[in-house]
Amino acid sequence: AQKVTQAQTEISVVEKEDVTLDCVYETRDTTYYLFWYKQPPSGELVFLIRRNSFDEQNEISGRYSWNFQKSTSSFNFTITASQVVDSAVYFCALSEARHNFNKFYFGSGTKLNVKP
Amino acid sequence: EAQVTQNPRYLITVTGKKLTVTCSQNMNHEYMSWYRQDPGLGLRQIYYSMNVEVTDKGDVPEGYKVSRKEKRNFPLILESPSPNQTSLYFCASSLSPGAVAGELFFGEGSRLTVL
Secondary structure (H helix, E strand, O other): OOOEEOOOOEEEEEOOOOEEEOOEEOOOOOOEEEEEEEEOOOOOOEEEEEEEOOOOOOEEEOOEEEEEEHHHOEEEEEEOOOOHHHOEEEEEEEEEHHHOOOOEEEOOOEEEEEEO | OOOEEEEOOEEEEOOOOOEEEEEEEOOOOOEEEEEEEEOOOEEEEEEEEEEOOEEEEOOOOOOOEEOOOOOOEOOEEEOOOOHHHOEEEEEEEEOOOOOOOOOOEEOOOEEEEEO
């Protein structure tokens, strides 16, 4: 079974629209970390955020915000007023205390196309 | 500049010809790991290393070997590559995944094609 599910394979929006990327995870651990990474067309992987399982506060960083809900095992990512530069593949990931956080499980990614 | 460096960035090889993809980091990180990225599958962890001489399998270790003789280097070895190992490979490092600043820093990727 997939530990991290990103059901949206590809999303297309027009610039300035808000967009939410979904991430659902599966774990039996009570202590874990969740991550989001961005992979722009150039191919590198850029760290966006890490969240531990004990911190359910939503986080906002500029146009980016993250909604962590343990009740639904979700860690969704919202981009407000999207821009063309947000076009990328976005990956959600999980690491668990049972593996001393050494094992990382990535979702299959969501490709975001932001059109001008 | 803090970075993770992989070489080669692109490689086309033939079935059975041993190859090594090197990975080096200059951040004095304890932890290093390898991933492969395939369409529709995201990134899958191949091997990881918690420190020098300490390595363990990830989710897809078959057909790969690693070694960690020095803290900064973590090469990925394909003893007898097969076409199903055609993929985009990423090396990553972290101070320590459980630490406060435990995020992964990735290399630029190595695109490998096995004919």
